[in-house]
Amino acid sequence: MDKIMTGAPPKGGRAKRVLPGFSLSLGISLLFISLVLLLPVTGLIVQTSGMSLAEYWAVITDERVMASYKVTLWAAAIASVINGVVGLLMAWVLVRYDFWGKRLVDALMDLPFALPTAVAGITLAALFAENGWYGQYLAELGIKVAYTPLGIIVAMSFTSLPFVVRTVQPVLEDLAPEDEEAAMSMGASDLTVFRRIIFPALWPALMTGVALSFTRSLGEFGAVIFIAGNTPYVSEITSLMIFVRLQEFDYAAASAIASVVLMASLVLLLGINLWQARYLKRLHGR
Amino acid sequence: MTDRSLGKRIGALAGGLLFGASAAFAPVQAADQELLNSSYDIARELFSAYNQQFAEHWKEKTGKTVDINQSHGGSSKQAQAIIQGLRADVVTYNQVTDVDILHERGNLIPEDWRQRLPNASSPYYSTMAFLVREGNPKNIQNWDDLARDDVSSVLPNPKTSGNGRYTYLAALGYAQKAFDGDEAKIDQFLKTMLGNVAVYDTGGRGATTTFIERGIGDVLLTFESEVNNIVAQNPEGGYQVVVPKTSFLAEFPVTWIDRNVERNGTEELAKSYLEYLYTEEAQRLIAGFNYRVHNETVKAEFADRFPELELLPIEEIAGDWETAMSVHFAPGGKLDQLQRR
Numbered sequence: 322m323d324k325i326m327t328g329a330p331p332k333g334g335r336a337k338r339v340l341p342g343f344s345l346s347l348g349i350s351l352l353f354i355s356l357v358l359l360l361p362v363t364g365l366i367v368q369t370s371g372m373s374l375a376e377y378w379a380v381i382t383d384e385r386v387m388a389s390y391k392v393t394l395w396a397a398a399i400a401s402v403i404n405g406v407v408g409l410l411m412a413w414v415l416v417r418y419d420f421w422g423k424r425l426v427d428a429l430m431d432l433p434f435a436l437p438t439a440v441a442g443i444t445l446a447a448l449f450a451e452n453g454w455y456g457q458y459l460a461e462l463g464i465k466v467a468y469t470p471l472g473i474i475v476a477m478s479f480t481s482l483p484f485v486v487r488t489v490q491p492v493l494e495d496l497a498p499e500d501e502e503a504a505m506s507m508g509a510s511d512l513t514v515f516r517r518i519i520f521p522a523l524w525p526a527l528m529t530g531v532a533l534s535f536t537r538s539l540g541e542f543g544a545v546i547f548i549a550g551n552t553p554y555v556s557e558i559t560s561l562m563i564f565v566r567l568q569e570f571d572y573a574a575a576s577a578i579a580s581v582v583l584m585a586s587l588v589l590l591l592g593i594n595l596w597q598a599r600y601l602k603r604l605h606g607r
Numbered sequence: 608m609t610d611r612s613l614g615k616r617i618g619a620l621a622g623g624l625l626f627g628a629s630a631a632f633a634p635v636q637a638a639d640q641e642l643l644n645s646s647y648d649i650a651r652e653l654f655s656a657y658n659q660q661f662a663e664h665w666k667e668k669t670g671k672t673v674d675i676n677q678s679h680g681g682s683s684k685q686a687q688a689i690i691q692g693l694r695a696d697v698v699t700y701n702q703v704t705d706v707d708i709l710h711e712r713g714n715l716i717p718e719d720w721r722q723r724l725p726n727a728s729s730p731y732y733s734t735m736a737f738l739v740r741e742g743n744p745k746n747i748q749n750w751d752d753l754a755r756d757d758v759s760s761v762l763p764n765p766k767t768s769g770n771g772r773y774t775y776l777a778a779l780g781y782a783q784k785a786f787d788g789d790e791a792k793i794d795q796f797l798k799t800m801l802g803n804v805a806v807y808d809t810g811g812r813g814a815t816t817t818f819i820e821r822g823i824g825d826v827l828l829t830f831e832s833e834v835n836n837i838v839a840q841n842p843e844g845g846y847q848v849v850v851p852k853t854s855f856l857a858e859f860p861v862t863w864i865d866r867n868v869e870r871n872g873t874e875e876l877a878k879s880y881l882e883y884l885y886t887e888e889a890q891r892l893i894a895g896f897n898y899r900v901h902n903e904t905v906k907a908e909f910a911d912r913f914p915e916l917e918l919l920p921i922e923e924i925a926g927d928w929e930t931a932m933s934v935h936f937a938p939g940g941k942l943d944q945l946q947r948r
Contacts, residue, residue, distance in 0.1 A: 380938070383938055383939060384939075384943070385938070385943055446817075447820065447821070450820075450822065451821075451822065451823070452821060452822040453821070468805065468806050546809055550805070550806045550807065551764055551806070552804070552806075552807060553807070553943075554948055561767075564767060564809070565764075565767055566938075567683075567684075568681070568683045568684075568766065568767050569932075569936075569938075570683070570687070570712065574938070
């Protein structure tokens with residue numbers, strides 16, 4: 322692995338930056354982050370601050386809400402694992418092979434991001450309903466997708482697939498073929514090359530992709546709501562619980578439940594980042 | 608452009624962005640006056656026809672042209688947008704609670720808003736009915752059939768739609784009579800009936816799609832107006848309307864927003880817009896959209912379309928709306944308990 326020259330500032334004295342415009346660009350970034358990210362989050366906390374701790378606890382541990390956490394977490398976990406496998410495969414195909422229509426497939430990959438999620442949900446429900454294109458064959462096998470928890474998984478993995486593909490793809494593109502060739506010339510089998518050379522390099526990106534896909538799925542509303550069936554205690558997702566509280570004009574309770582989702586996502590993303598930093602350090606030996 | 612219409616546009620834009628409500632924008636050609644009507648989801652067709660009728664009437668009466676902008680969405684979302692600053696002049700909703708909130712949260716209207724127009728500010732009404740597959744293969748005639756083992760239904764979520772709440776209350780009203788107030792039996796009936804629901808869509812139109820397009824369920828539970836419109840839209844058949852003998856009186860409250868019409872300078876226009884809903888011409892138009900109306904002449908004209916039935920008002924079933932919401936629909940309330948499996 323080649324060593325990269327790092328532009329560490331000389332020790333002692335004021336570091337002189339080569340790139341101009343640091344304070345301006347940092348200032349704008351911070352302002353933007355504050356306005357678009359921090360302010361809404363603060364708003365969320367302010368909304369909940371009217372509640373006592375006991376009230377907050379009662380809202381977030383309500384039986385129906387608890388059932389929704391379980392459904393949402395399970396569905397998001399399964400969806401993101403599926404995306405991990407399928408997304409890796411897709412990224413691999415897009416990077417390593419040349420085929421007719423590759424550009425088109427590459428562009429199609431972003432479709433779930435571009436498509437309004439409600440449209441995705443309605444389309445998926447239409448496809449997987451018992452009279453739909455896929456649903457009729459699945460029904461013969463006795464598998465029901467639309468209006469069951471299975472439908473939630475389908476909708477979640479559809480909307481969050483690009484996260485995995487798009488995080489793995491650039492890493493795979495940067496992977497130098499020399500390492501693989503060297504391994505092969507030393508007699509490593511294909512499997513060993515994948516296991517020992519390719520996978521360790523992809524692993525952090527893949528984990529990030531899966532984690533992003535998971536957190537995105539936790540908050541997904543539009544796509545899921547049309548295919549879930551929304552049976553209480555069985556196929557209600559947490560976003561729906563938030564939506565219900567908003568319908569009741571109970572902003573505090575809605576924010577309380579939202580804060581649980583937010584916290585779960587933050588902890589997960591932070592965990593992944595920390596783990597990734599350590600992993601990369603070990604991998605690159607610095 | 609005047610300040611007011613700019614403010615209204617920004618308000619409409621914000622409302623639209625925040626809540627996905629389809630906020631309407633003022634068209635470019637300038638009319639003498641403008642009005643923004645914030646309405647419920649499935650009222651698009653009705654109000655686009657009514658607005659045209661009213662505009663003609665207004666031109667005749669005052670010589671002024673008027674542009675009426677519509678904003679449609681789930682009425683709770685719509686009310687939220689107004690509380691948060693959307694400067695709608697009038698609201699035409701399908702739930703009394705969504706108008707009440709405008710007094711409670713924003714103090715935008717007086718508490719006695721229901722006394723300002725005839726029939727408790729509800730120019731038209733409807734009830735909850737069943738849509739079944741052609742020939743009624745499961746022979747569904749009344750509420751008790753919904754609790755049979757072999758019947759599966761599609762119901763808009765009572766937690767997220769007034770439509771679903773009305774159906775729940777209708778079933779409750781039926782059960783109270785049928786079981787003579789026996790709480791245990793009433794609960795058991797509602798529990799079984801809710802257990803037979805195959806899909807809980809978040810809104811009325813979603814439920815219609817599930818029943819019609821996806822072919823789910825033996826019966827769709829929704830407004831009488833909606834089931835009649837579905838039958839009218841499917842002339843090749845396939846569906847049939849069943850109106851149970853006892854059902855809920857679903858009111859469609861309207862009011863002008865005092866705070867907003869004052870700021871917008873549209874008080875007279877807004878009042879006329881709502882009062883005109885009670886005239887014979889307007890009532891005939893509304894009845895054409897399958898809503899029940901109060902005007903006797905129009906009632907007689909449409910008698911064959913609206914069978915006589917016993918309509919229970921909220922007062923008879925649950926006391927008042929506030930009690931109904933806190934006892935039945937609040938978190939941990941009756942509905943939560945009945946839906947537990």
